[in-house]
C-alpha cells in the first residue's frame with residue numbers, strides 16, 4: 768500500500784480544535800498551544816482535553832513525512848494527516864474574510 772494525498776473541503780476552525788502540529792516526534796496542540804505532546808502517546812491534549820483527529824507536520828521532505836506516516840501506522844495511530852501549507856493558506860483566507868466582515 769502507498770500514501771496518496773486527498774483534497775477535501777474542511778472547516779479550518781473545526782480542524783484547529785482537533786489538530787496536533789508536530790515537528791518530528793513532538794508537537795503542539797493547535798487549540799491551546801500546549802508544547803511537547805508526543806503523537807504516539809498523547810491522543811488527548813493533557814492541557815485542554817482535546818481529542819486529536821488531525822495531524823500536520825512542519826517537515827517538508829516527502830520522505831520524512833512518509834516515515835512519520837509509517838510510524839503512525841505501525842503504532843495504530845488513527846490521525847488524519849493534513850497538508851500544513853494548505854491549512855495555513857486556508858487560515859489566512861479565513862482571517863481575511865473576518866477582516867472584511869467587521
Ligand SMILES: [Zn+2]
Nearest residue numbers: 796799812815
Ligand atoms: Zn490543548
